[in-house]
Amino acid sequence: MSKHVYYFGGKAADGNGKMKELLGGKGANLAEMCLIGIPVPAGFTITTEVCADYYTHGKKIPEAAIPEIDEAVKKVEAEFGKKFGDNNDPLLVSVRSGAALSMPGMMNTILNLGLTDASVEGLVKKTGNARFAYDSYRRLIDMFGSTAMGCEHEEFEHEIHKLKDEKKAKLDTDLSADDLKELVKRYKAVYKKHVGDDFPQDPRKQLFLAINAVFNSWNGNKAIEYRRIERITGLKGTAVNVQAMVFGNMGDNSGTGVAFTRDPNTGENVFYGDYLINAQCEDVVAGIRTPEPIAKLDSEMPKVYKQLMDIREKLEVHYKEMQDIEFTVQDGTLYMLQTRTGKRTGSAAVRIAVEMVKEKKIDEMTAVKRVSPDSLNHLLLPQLDPKAASKPVAQGIAASPGAATGKVILSAEEAVEFHANHPLEPIMLVRKETSPEDVAGMHLAKGILTSTGGKASHAAVVARGWGKPCVVGCEAMKIDEKARTITIAGQVVKAGDFITINGTTGDIMIGKVPTIAPTMTGDFATLMTWADKSRKLKIRTNADTPADAKKAREFGAEGIGLCRTEHMFFGEERIIAMRQMILASDAAGRKAALAKIQPFQKADFVGIFEAMDGYPVTIRLLDPPLHEFLPHDAKGQEEVAKSLGLSPAKVKERVDELHEFNPMMGFRGCRLPIVFPEIGDMQVQAIIEAAIEVKKQGKSVLPEIMIPLVGVVEELVILKKRAIAVAEECFAKAGMKVEYQVGTMIELPRAALTADKIAEEAEFFSFGTNDLTQMTFGFSRDDIKGFMPTYLKDKILPIDPFQTIDFNGVGELMKIGVEKGRASRKAKHSQHLKVGICGEHGGDPDSVVFCHKIGMDYVSCSPFRVPIARLAAAQAALGETVRDK
């Protein structure tokens, strides 16, 4: 180690912005600002290597570092024109910790270091403000004592409360300068009692004690625990930043402000921020006084304003990013205290990125890398009009994002009826909970609100699939079906009245609140074009209806990766036939019932193929267990019995027979057509006949038949053989052929583990990561409410594995599956195995990056997440790593 201390100040710095490992994030950034000529209060950084050395030498600052520190202090004094401990105009400094990564649990800042009984008088003289000087001094004793020397902060607090009682002062600010002088005395007594020594009157001693304290905090319990939980390893230690202090509250020639180099809400290229004259930075943030808009500074301090405008441009040119800055003006001199990348809304992010390309500050690829895919969410959903005033009366669980407003309807049947009579009136379906029988009504509603259930409830899952706003588990809401009212937090709302939900936040508002619709135009469309140039992954969508398919095409989907067929069985005529099928006693009875459903299924597929002209459509055969199609209550069973001319006992018997302890792990997926082949045959026939019909229209149709829940290759062997036989029959009847493929979902651990065998039969793989996550972890999404909150809070899981793929466990299985599958398909058939993903993870940016890395061909996600996936895929291809969450 040749150099222990890195000075910065004036327009020079020993370090620079790239030296984060050595100087910490903060230190490197301060050096960088100096280097590009931005005025920064002078200071110096003691390196992370000194910290490491401190620990290897029994918690002692290495001898060689001490003269370097003294030297650096002298340079700061020279640059600043003040002396440490000067009795007339003392140099004060701040001392801060700062590792390469931001790390809570390490030492807080010590401000005003350098004040002593003598120099505080100098500060009084210099500022003419005794109250300010003594307040600064007592704060130093508190901060220094409690963060550096182990005193209890509460004991200092106790003294100020006592004094306020004595002086009958209500606020701290009611204390006079003399009161604060008295308080300094008492604080020093507290300090002495705890430390054993007097509060140090030598600023150099203060400084070295503070440096030791920063180093000690690196191995404090909280910091160690934080590093363990966040799995942070390989860091040398923390750096120490010592920096001259400046004050914005030294009169009308001083001031302070915060600003963004562009508007963070809209992205417009205007200087945006607030300032206050004669104030400290905290005053702006705390909102005690109302700050002025930054443009006004031009008239109040024209020189400073011009300087700031130059700095704004300089920072943007240098960092090639919109910046969030803090500044202080002391006696007419401008100092920049901080610059960092500014946070912004999704629409601002898009506009800034695109405009910066036009301004030639960045290139297209940088613009693509710059915008966080998740921030697009904002642009893709209806939002509450920010101009409208709306006050939530209650909050439920935010289950599916976006805002919706509509008339309260209390049942799915009523929704269907209401919609038939008033097709243009928006519906808000309000239920205790929803069930598969409600889907028709749910589909017609603008939004769904339930009083029970969690993020995995039926309402939540269905709504998310459709991108429809939904709030669930609103316990403050009671539904009175007889009175035809709902009561939310004491307020009664009648059926037919308006109500509004915000599925992004869970807020519920009574009455109609205007919403604004998503658009994909201008800058957004431009950014997407750039993204598409870079990405390797294809982006498909999960869509079950022609309407969803069309919407997804507008958002840029390149095919359907998952068309679920189960919803298609709930239409009124279909569900009767479906139940007839389930209740039939033999294959002939089942076939007769299925024959009634077939024309409907075919029509469904015709619509979807038409919408997807030229793009592939993956259709998953029926997946859920049969009992989901039968009612579980006695009344419902009686109705079914009546409608089918059976005895209620017979219906109940079949329901009992089909009952499952763990339906997730039961008689579903490909197990259904293995036992009841006629179900699969009917579906394949509908798919192929629809494909023939659409091809006859002159359209291009690419059906992919997907067999779900395969765990054993023999399942696929049998079902593929049947599918081919059915298709050949259709071709013979029609006198023409259609290209099609037969493949499988990989959603069981065993399927991934034996992917080599399965790929000998499957023409494509689609990873069903929802089920794969459930089976790999051994927990069902519906049953995690008891422990998942604890797991996420205690970081047992770093992130909800249903949101982002669990790379180490589920991801490992996916890697095995892709590698074994590809190798085997190549060896056996000399073919590239097409591999995709169709779980909800397909719309999660980090998961998309993972899918890119393991070499998938496509991801498939909800229509309204298609642009997010396009952007994430582009970033993956441009070499972005998985972002921290």
Place this chain on the structure above:
Amino acid sequence: MSKHVYYFGGKAADGNGKMKELLGGKGANLAEMCLIGIPVPAGFTITTEVCADYYTHGKKIPEAAIPEIDEAVKKVEAEFGKKFGDNNDPLLVSVRSGAALSMPGMMNTILNLGLTDASVEGLVKKTGNARFAYDSYRRLIDMFGSTAMGCEHEEFEHEIHKLKDEKKAKLDTDLSADDLKELVKRYKAVYKKHVGDDFPQDPRKQLFLAINAVFNSWNGNKAIEYRRIERITGLKGTAVNVQAMVFGNMGDNSGTGVAFTRDPNTGENVFYGDYLINAQCEDVVAGIRTPEPIAKLDSEMPKVYKQLMDIREKLEVHYKEMQDIEFTVQDGTLYMLQTRTGKRTGSAAVRIAVEMVKEKKIDEMTAVKRVSPDSLNHLLLPQLDPKAASKPVAQGIAASPGAATGKVILSAEEAVEFHANHPLEPIMLVRKETSPEDVAGMHLAKGILTSTGGKASHAAVVARGWGKPCVVGCEAMKIDEKARTITIAGQVVKAGDFITINGTTGDIMIGKVPTIAPTMTGDFATLMTWADKSRKLKIRTNADTPADAKKAREFGAEGIGLCRTEHMFFGEERIIAMRQMILASDAAGRKAALAKIQPFQKADFVGIFEAMDGYPVTIRLLDPPLHEFLPHDAKGQEEVAKSLGLSPAKVKERVDELHEFNPMMGFRGCRLPIVFPEIGDMQVQAIIEAAIEVKKQGKSVLPEIMIPLVGVVEELVILKKRAIAVAEECFAKAGMKVEYQVGTMIELPRAALTADKIAEEAEFFSFGTNDLTQMTFGFSRDDIKGFMPTYLKDKILPIDPFQTIDFNGVGELMKIGVEKGRASRKAKHSQHLKVGICGEHGGDPDSVVFCHKIGMDYVSCSPFRVPIARLAAAQAALGETVRDK
């Protein structure tokens, strides 16, 4: 290919018993018998290579083979002293297929080949039995026509029915020789109609057509399908066996018999079998005439009998195994038609193996390899006394093997009460189904019988765990609780009357049937000693009580691999405290309730540690979800509410809160103590305090604390830390320490996939293959009834994966787990990671072999399967491969 045809006959053979690949199993075996001087009717085998050649040359027998076949026919004629097609005394032959593996779907046998219109008259002359001769001829035309030439067997059948109608004959045997002569005429007409040619009158032509037919059958649809399903590949083809025919029905100097070289029931070293004079082999098997015991042959045919006794000894010395033989005597000449390893009961297998060692026929290791571990099952369970007559009135599902007899008791509470008053009376618990509340009564019963449920029902699982006989799902049984009777297949049985079940077969008998108890003595004990010398795997047991632990020690268990603690919470006082714990609103309330259970838990563990003095005991912390401890019906909830002084609504609310859609994948295992740490703390405290107490008695105690359902290493980090803290507290209090380990079950796919991480914390792994199988396949054992029968029938799964480990899927995860875990433990701690298995697979021989192969340290199984595991482990070490099932 230098040689196409292998002759056998006299005491010579071109081939031998090792040439199965070339000659097929049958051909090799016939050659072997000749070589060791056993009289076998002469014949020859055309090799499997000829079959391959047949297919590569457009279905033509290779030219070079033809003279070899003709030559071999001549040798048979010479050996046998008869000529093919001789009009006075024709040589007749059989033609059979025979591949290296037995394969259904290939050609059936053609007998009597060589008969023609002319030679049949010779046969009449030679045998003096025209009826026999014409019957033989018409059978040849039928067999040859239908199996070799593609005629319909039904058309031949039609002719014989017509003729019987005409002749008013009831049985085939009512037809006279003339009738059969007429039938031959009609059969030949059928033949000609179908084939286009006359039935060939040249025996050589018959022979070559038959050989072609055998080769063609190799690629028949049925044979191809069979090879696909059984995954048979790499065979060259089928061989063809042509062998001279002999007849045992040629007068009183002829006869036929079947025998075993030792008694297959007891294993006693006596000649055992039956014979019939002047009969064909089928007559003995079909039981039309009552055969004589083999010993009587000594007086009827003393020369033949002596010859047979010599052959018996020769075969045993040669094959070193008990043989099952068939013989025919034609005109005083003995011919052996078959010898193969004889099937035997488990006890016979043990006795034969041990006695053959004493007779120096085999060595100890061979004896160990010889006995099928599964056959020991028979010896380890109470059986129905074979001397007792008993007729089943109904059959249920055989859920847990062994026989039991007892008095019908209709509820678990009554069983407890009855047992208190009549401790020596055997109880048969008869229920619709059982639930966890019933375990006390179940434990007292000799056997359990239910009218509903399958092999995975509560009754079945609990009973199997205890090795208690159990029959479930007996649908023919109705229980009338009010009348206090049960009705089985129409017969009424009163509560208190005797009933008997056979859990091995599912049979139910009314009344008392004597049973015989298992013993492990004599030959059985000897065999076990030999097995223990060879094996590498340790054998532990799954035991939850001191009684089970003691029983397992008697069977040779070397520790407990799984002590489940959940049953321990169902005792009367405990369940109340357990419910109090679950219903408590805070940690303090839970702790207070748990404190009441702690002394009971401690006492449980003391008993188990005492029984296992010196052997390790792995205790699994509480695993099932909490709702299993609460009643789900309103009445039960009211009772609980009353007993705990709570409102029924509060109890119902908690039950609803804890409800799970998929309990198997819910809030259970280590997820419980993560959220409610006090539960785990109480259990660890009970374990450590019990260990201290037993150590103080001077015994050796080795507790292993096993944390279930770990999927993420952080779970283990947290729980291990707590366990160590609790243990240290106990040690401090007691003033002494006990060695203990903390490890985990590997029962989730994610645990296996991340075993490297988990092994950094775990001191041992125990594979929970029940849950691992469920999660890997994505089906729950409780919910497979709808499809598993189809899966096994259609060979989609070759075997029930809950019985034998699924080597390719679940086994792959186990391999990954062992390899990653061992490597990581070694790298991080320089320690060997102890790895075992504690699922029910631990008692399955094929699974034990697999565990040996992947390098496990031990397997753990039910007490009564310990000897089976010991034997299987020895066989694994001796290099037995996994047997076919």
